[in-house]
Amino acid sequence: MAGKAKIRKDDLVAVTIGKERGKTGKVLRVYPDKGRAIVEKLNFQKRHVRKGHPMAQQGGVIEREAPIPLTNLRLICPKCQEKMRPRFQALESGTRVRVCRKCGEQIG
Numbered sequence: 001m002a003g004k005a006k007i008r009k010d011d012l013v014a015v016t017i018g019k020e021r022g023k024t025g026k027v028l029r030v031y032p033d034k035g036r037a038i039v040e041k042l043n044f045q046k047r048h049v050r051k052g053h054p055m056a057q058q059g060g061v062i063e064r065e066a067p068i069p070l071t072n073l074r075l076i077c078p079k080c081q082e083k084m085r086p087r088f089q090a091l092e093s094g095t096r097v098r099v100c101r102k103c104g105e106q107i108g
């Protein structure tokens with residue numbers, strides 16, 4: 001169920017564990033089945049590529065964002081800027097929205 005995801009594309013998140021701990025970034029992509037997400041400009045990993053690769057015509061080393069486990073990420077509330085795990089609330093229409101535990105803002 002897509003509506004149950006705590007973290008979604010375009011969310012602002014904070015990293016709580018690991019080498020990027022304390023940093024924040026925008027979610028570019030979520031892999032729900034793997035429980036991971038790509039966060040813009042975080043968790044760069046070097047990758048060796050062959051000549052002719054579209055990102056490095058001469059070959060060599062490129063750096064790209066590697067997926068971060070969702071359990072290492074916390075959603076940042078767009079209203080109160082707090083890091084939190086959202087709770088879910090069902091609207092009368094049946095839509096489930098995420099709600100900030102700190103300020104009660106509906107995040108969608």
Ligand SMILES: [Zn+2]
Pocket residue numbers: 077078079080081082100101102103104105
């Ligand atoms: Zn909030």
